[in-house]
Amino acid sequence: MKNIKLSVLLYIGFLLLLFARPAFAYLDPGTGSFVFQFLIAGLVGALFLIKSFWRNLSVFFTKPFKKVTTNTAKSKNKTNGSRS
Amino acid sequence: MVRGHKSNASFRDPDGFLFEVEETIFRQVNLSYKENFDLLMESGLYTRLVKEKLLIPHSEVNNSQKYSDSAYKVIKPLRIPFISYPYEWSFSQLKDAAFLTLQIERVALEFGMSLKDASAFNVQFLEGKPIFIDTLSFEKYKQDRPWVAYKQFCQHFLGPLALMSKKDIYLNKLSTVFLDGTPLKLVSTLLPWKTRLNLGLLVHIHLHASMQEKYSGKGVKKVGKFSKQSFLGLLDNLESTVKGLSWTPKGTEWGDYYSNTNYKRTAFKQKAALIEKYLTKSKPKFVWDLGANTGEFSRIASKKGIETIASDIDPAAVELNYRIVKEKSEKNILPLQIDLVNPSPGLGWRNLERDPFSGRGLVDCILALALIHHLTISNNIPLELQAEFFSSLSKYLIIEFVPKQDSQVQKLLSTRTDIFQNYTEEGFEKAFTQFYKIIDSTKIKGSQRSIYLLESLNAPNF
Known part of the structure; x- marks a missing residue:
C-alpha cells in the first residue's frame, strides 16, 4: 500500500518530466543520472531509514525467542537425520 | 620492461591495463592510480573482498616486468579459465553479477572507497560464482557525492534484468548491440506500462530515463549534498529492485x-x-x-x-x-x-x-x-x-x-x-x-x- 501511494506521487512527477523540452540523444546523458540522484536522495535515504528501523525493531522483539527457535530447528534436523 | 601483448579489451582506463606475456596475464597499475591502489591494499578492503571471494586475487610481481614507464606496480591476477560476457549469461547469472556489484560497493564504502564503474564486463564466473575482476575500479569515496557508476549499473544490470523479467527473456541480447549498457530510454519504452507501478523500476528506469533526456548535453553548476545515508539507501533500493525481479523457465525448448x-x-x-x-x-x-x-x-x-x-x-x-x-x-x-x-x-x-x-x-x-x-x-x-x-x-x-x-x-x-x-x-x-x-x-x-x-x-x- 505504501509503495502504491509513493508510486502515484512519483508517477505525477514522471508526467511532469514528460513535458521537458526534447533533448539531443547523441550527447552523453551522464549529467541526468548525476542530478537525478540528488532528486531521489531524500526518498531512498528515508526508505532506508524506515527499513533499518523496522529491521532493528523486529530483531529486538524476536531476539528473546530466537534461541528457542534455533533449538527447535536443530532438534528437527536431528530427527530428520536419524531417519535417513 | 618486458615485451608483451597489450589486451584489446583494456584500453579505456588511464589508470592501468592488462597485458600478456607468454600466456601469463599481468595488469600494469599506472602512477596515476598510486593513491587509490595503496588505499585499496592498505585499508584492508582488498583482503576483505578476496577473503569473501568477491574480488579476483592477485600477486605483486617485480617492477622489471612493467610494460611501460607509466607503471607504478605490476600485478598478476588469478587467471579466469574462460571469459564470458553478459549477453551469454542466463537471467540468474546476470542477477547474481548485479548482487555482487552492489555487495562490493557496500563493502568498499565501509573502507572509504567506492566503485568508479559498474560494468557487467567487470564480472566473470570462477568456480561457479561471479567474481569482480577489475582491481582498478576502486577510488577514494568522495564525501557528499553520489555514485558515479549509478547510470552504468542501471544500464548494465537493472535495465536488462527488468526487460528479461517483465518483457521477454531474449532481450538480454540487446547487450550485444549496446556494449555500454542498454539505454534507459529504450528500456523504459520497451517495458510494459504496469512496471511504472513498481517503485524501484519507476524511479531507477522510467524517471531516471526522463532525467537523462532532460539533462543530456547540459552541465550542472551547483549540486547539493548526497549523504552517506542516501548512498546506502540508493544501494539498498537498487538491491531490493533487483531482488524483486524474477524469471521462471517454463515451456523450455529442451527442458523436458x-x-x-x-x-x-x-x-x-x-x-x-x-x-x-x-x-x-x-x-x-x-x-x-x-x-x-x-x-x-x-x-x-x-x-x-x-x-x-x-x-x-x-x-x-x-x-x-x-x-x-x-x-x-x-x-x-x-x-x-x-x-x-x-x-x-x-x-x-x-x-x-x-x-x-x-x-x-x-x-x-x-x-x-x-x-x-x-x-x-x-x-x-x-x-x-x-x-x-x-x-x-x-x-x-x-x-x-x-x-x-x-x-x-x-x-x-x-x-x-x-x-x-x-x-x-x-x-x-x-x-x-x-x-x-x-x-x-x-x-x-x-x-x-x-x-x-x-x-x-x-x-x-x-
Whole structure:
C-alpha cells in the first residue's frame, strides 16, 4: 500500500518530466543520472531509514525467542537425520 | 620492461591495463592510480573482498616486468579459465553479477572507497560464482557525492534484468548491440506500462530515463549534498529492485527433453558410460559441451575435474543448468547461452574488444550430443562444414549421430521436404573423415543412434 501511494506521487512527477523540452540523444546523458540522484536522495535515504528501523525493531522483539527457535530447528534436523 | 601483448579489451582506463606475456596475464597499475591502489591494499578492503571471494586475487610481481614507464606496480591476477560476457549469461547469472556489484560497493564504502564503474564486463564466473575482476575500479569515496557508476549499473544490470523479467527473456541480447549498457530510454519504452507501478523500476528506469533526456548535453553548476545515508539507501533500493525481479523457465525448448527422448533408461546409462569412456581415453583439460541442454552430460566431464563449458541456445536450459551449479556448489562447469549457428561475434573497438565465442579460451575436446540433426535439418548446415568447424576448435570430438529413422529427426522432417540425401551414417562418416580419424564408435542399444570418438587430422595447437 505504501509503495502504491509513493508510486502515484512519483508517477505525477514522471508526467511532469514528460513535458521537458526534447533533448539531443547523441550527447552523453551522464549529467541526468548525476542530478537525478540528488532528486531521489531524500526518498531512498528515508526508505532506508524506515527499513533499518523496522529491521532493528523486529530483531529486538524476536531476539528473546530466537534461541528457542534455533533449538527447535536443530532438534528437527536431528530427527530428520536419524531417519535417513 | 618486458615485451608483451597489450589486451584489446583494456584500453579505456588511464589508470592501468592488462597485458600478456607468454600466456601469463599481468595488469600494469599506472602512477596515476598510486593513491587509490595503496588505499585499496592498505585499508584492508582488498583482503576483505578476496577473503569473501568477491574480488579476483592477485600477486605483486617485480617492477622489471612493467610494460611501460607509466607503471607504478605490476600485478598478476588469478587467471579466469574462460571469459564470458553478459549477453551469454542466463537471467540468474546476470542477477547474481548485479548482487555482487552492489555487495562490493557496500563493502568498499565501509573502507572509504567506492566503485568508479559498474560494468557487467567487470564480472566473470570462477568456480561457479561471479567474481569482480577489475582491481582498478576502486577510488577514494568522495564525501557528499553520489555514485558515479549509478547510470552504468542501471544500464548494465537493472535495465536488462527488468526487460528479461517483465518483457521477454531474449532481450538480454540487446547487450550485444549496446556494449555500454542498454539505454534507459529504450528500456523504459520497451517495458510494459504496469512496471511504472513498481517503485524501484519507476524511479531507477522510467524517471531516471526522463532525467537523462532532460539533462543530456547540459552541465550542472551547483549540486547539493548526497549523504552517506542516501548512498546506502540508493544501494539498498537498487538491491531490493533487483531482488524483486524474477524469471521462471517454463515451456523450455529442451527442458523436458530427457523425459521425452528415444532413450530408455538402459540406453541413457550406456550413453553416459560411453562418454565417460571416451573422455578417459582423450584426457582433455577443457571440454565444451555444445547443445548441452541442462548439462546432464557436461557433468560427466566436470565431475572428472575438467573445466567444462555447457552451452545451449535455450535460455531456460541455461537458467536451469546454472541453478543446479548454484544448488550443488559445482566448480568446473559454466553454463552459457550460445546460438551455435550465430555465436557471439567479435565486438567493440575494431571488433577486438570482446572476443568471438569460437576461438575464445582453450578447448581440447568437444561434446556434440544430439546436436547434428538440429544443425543439419533445422539449419541446413552441410555435414562437411560442421566437421570443418568442430575440427578447427579442438583435437577431439565426441559426437552422436542421430539417423533419419529416429523420431526426433522425423519430427524435424515432418513439416519440410527431405532434401538431406547425404544424411545417413555412411554420409556422416564420409564427411567427418575428411577432417577426422575415427578412434572408436559404438551403437547405443535400444536406439538407432551411435556415439563416435574422433581425433582431428589438423588439431589446433595451444
